[in-house]
Amino acid sequence: MMNSMSRTEVAKSIVLRYVTPISFQEIDQYQSSIEIEKEKVIMLLSVLKNEGFKQLSYLSAVDWPDEQTFEIIYVLMSWTLGYHLMIRTKIDRNSPEMPSIIAVFPGAIYYERECHEFFGVKFPGNPTYEKQLILENWDDIPPLRKDFDPKAYSDRKFASRAYSETYIVSDPSNHQKMKREKRKERASSLRGEKR
Secondary structure (H helix, E strand, O other): OHHHOOHHHHHHHHHHHHOOOOEEEEEEOOEEEEEOOHHHHHHHHHHHHHOOOOEEEEEEEEEEOOOOEEEEEEEEEEOOOOEEEEEEEEEEOOOOEOOOOOOOOOOHHHHHHHHHHHHOOEOOOOOOOOOOOOOOOOOOOOOOOOOOOHHHHHHHHOOOOOOOOOOOOOOOOOHHHHHHHHHHHHHHHHOOOOO
């Protein structure tokens, strides 16, 4: 490792050259989590990319309804260091908007679309963030928000069904179980095992 510094020390020294994080937490010897202000995200991501964190491994959000915030999360990877940095920032939940990072990491175009679809976060600068990616014809609030009610959605969208309280064995002679046992015996005999 560089000058006998740990991976975390190297990553932290890079970050501290450019920003003063709200928090810096070492998760383990291969990853750290950094919280910064929203306004510094694009600059820090650009710097980190130039410093060797060339892979955007993940972009998503966490819903914190009690705080009325979304936490936007970016995970970068440095193959040289063998290290992950999680960059986190909080945005207003009532008008969730985060500038797009596709100018820095072009592959973020799909992560941002997914984050918009599942949390409702807008990404100005990404011309396709509103285009559906996974949820075709979705007509409710984004489903990973904690105030989304899956039962109410299911009750509204799908016909009600009655289910039996008892379990019915459709193969009372256990024919499938006997077939599995015969396959196990055959495999054992082919390996030369004795039963």
